[in-house]
Amino acid sequence: MEFTFDARTEELRSELLDFMDEHVQPAEPVFAEQHAALEDRWAWDSVPVLAELRAEAKRRGLWNLFLPGEDGAGLTNLQYAPLAEISGRAGRLAPPAMNCSAPDTGNMEVLSMFGTEAQKKEWLEPLLAGEIRSAFAMTEPDVASSDATNISTRIVRDGDSYVISGRKWWISGAMNPNCRVLITMGKTDPDAERHKQQSQILVPTDHPDLEIKRGMEVLGYDDSDHGGHAELVFHDVRVPVENLIGEEGSGFAISQARLGPGRIHHCMRAIGVAERAIELMCARAEERRPFGKALSEQGVVRDWIAESRVKVEQLRLLTLKAAWLMDTVGNKGAHTEIQAIKIAAPSTVGWILDKAIQVHGAGGLSQDFPLANMYAHSRTLRFADGPDEVHKNALARAELKRQAQKREERA
Template identity: 55%
Template sequence: MDFEHSPKVQDLRRRLLAFMDEHIYPNEKRHAQEAHASFMNAERTGGPYTGLPLMEELKRKARAAGLWNLFLPEDEHGAGLTNLEYAPLCEIMGRRYWSAEAFNCSAPDTGNTEVIARYGNEAQKARWLQPLLDGEIRSSFAMTEPAVASSDATNIETRIRRDGDDYVIDGRKWYITGAMNERCKLFILMGKTDPDNLDRHRQQSMIIVPRDTPGITVVRDMALVNHYDAPFGHPEVIFDNVRVPASNLLLGEGRGFEIAQGRLGPGRIHHCMRMIGMAESALEMMCERAVSRVAFGKPLSDQGVWRERIARGRMLIDQTRWMVLHAAWRMDTVGNKVAAKEIAMIKVIAPNNCIQVIDDAMQAFGAMGLSQDTLLVNFWAYARHLRVADGPDEVHTNAVAKQELGPYRAKVA
């Protein structure tokens, strides 16, 4: 294993850091103001969240700087980076939870773009791929449902029924990230085309559903730890007799799980990469607070408990980073399927380790750490949601245990 950055990555990293210093950090206040205005407008009108003028400006600048679609390994569409090469760049973008969109590297668009690029037919690519690559539209991934335990995706109840040249979709989804935004133009939806198939992993399919198709109703936005994430949102969505052409099906009936495994591996590790960046920012804030804040006659940095927490933060972040890099290296060398254990491990380790760092930083700021005056609450909400998103801790822990126990069970079989 060689985790040294290649000259190409070193150059991209240098340029990305400079972009963050020049364009992202100085615009934090403006971003917060525009996001709040988008939320208030949607509250007043009952309509979707509007896009942010700042983000459109940043996207033009990032594209001009050659910092665009860095997540895509395909040279013809993206930067041609491996997972290992992308990791330090994704971490930098994660230092501000909202900045990845400026580089067209934000979820769920990254995963959806990869799905269409890898599994879509030529007509699907012609209609949807280039607008996503250009950052002109946004998308959503409709999988989670409120009525069933979606941690076991075989429970999904949404039906995709063939009717002549169309498929008809009926179901209810929620926490569908991005679907509140006015620029969301499509869903990639997972549902059952063959619910009676004895192979429970061949019952599901994925299909592209244009956002403006009749029968789609956004019921409400769902709060994320009591935070409404404008301008993206995570709404509850009803699909009632939604009719789309049969040609919108991805790859074929019964292949939804196959697509999901190809999509969720990179998606999970990208979340973990971004999470490290947030934890680094939280540790920086904690250190700055510790040397400037005086309590009981001396700076926090001179008090043993805070030194312990700062040291713990560095150790937790570095543990997480090396585990993520190892998982990325495994994905690049043996493939996502073989690297499933490593992906599962970092999906548990990253949010739990980083939550601890962020929580300690919040404690250092006292009441301020719980307020809107720092980004720590946003970081904490992102980290906490990641213990559930893309599969909860329990599912991934169970998967790791199964692989560890496999050889021992074989001996006694």
């Protein structure tokens, strides 16, 4: 792979860096103040400064960069990866300002790849325009949802309708009143082959039989500044058969197509978080002088700074390799690298954030710095799109198989 970015990527990087410096990062305290003043704290995308940022992002051509093909900006994974990293430096504000925030990104990818023309007209077009929000309803409290085949929510055909019953939780973005649709995963045929039991279906959030039970908290944060995480109950929710995405039994395959790009987006944004943490750590280490000398002169702090730089450079190279492979051999061919970055990114970035917090002392745990919030979000990534242990198990299984084949070839 080439280690230089192409002209299109460099052009967008320059534009995005300027947008971040001139508009996004100065808007962070403004967003926090305006969000705190909202009557409905879940309605984060009604904050005035966010509307201003979105208008500026559109003007600069920094809109829907995540989505390949004619529906989006047409970028490859390798082109988008460094842009996602830059946006990760202000992860609460930059991605939604550019209409590049999860879970909308994954949902738009699903609708773009698998949606009917009617589904695209009703849901994809307003999502692409940033007029509405969406959520992805898969995780459940009563089963081990790290194995998606375990989900118990039922989707039952009844004439011209499907009836959905079940309970979901950690449904990101669903507390937002502007979240208008859920892509919901459930079982249409529990007796089918294991990976053919599931289907995905569109459920409008204003359905009278859909109960938004509560918002979940993440290490004490309600994440209302990006739509929260809801617990939902489907009380025999009836929707038209036309709301089914793809065919019955295709839900698992669709979810896998959705998760590959989503994982690399998460990982590149996480690298941006790490870079900002290193900046904050170095600045704090220079200005704080306990026991008569700067923290930056302490050997242990210098060790943390050096290790942080090594770790983030390794992580970036691994993630760019995964992006390059996704573009050249497809998501299936890049499966090992995608799993590797999903294992490495959250734990690596969590380590860097931990050291940055330590250098800040008690202030690092407070609301006066972004580190505690960044740490909480980074920790959730060790569950999002599958926990560490699932990816490690699959990666080890593939490696054992590969090594066995090598031994056979030598025998």
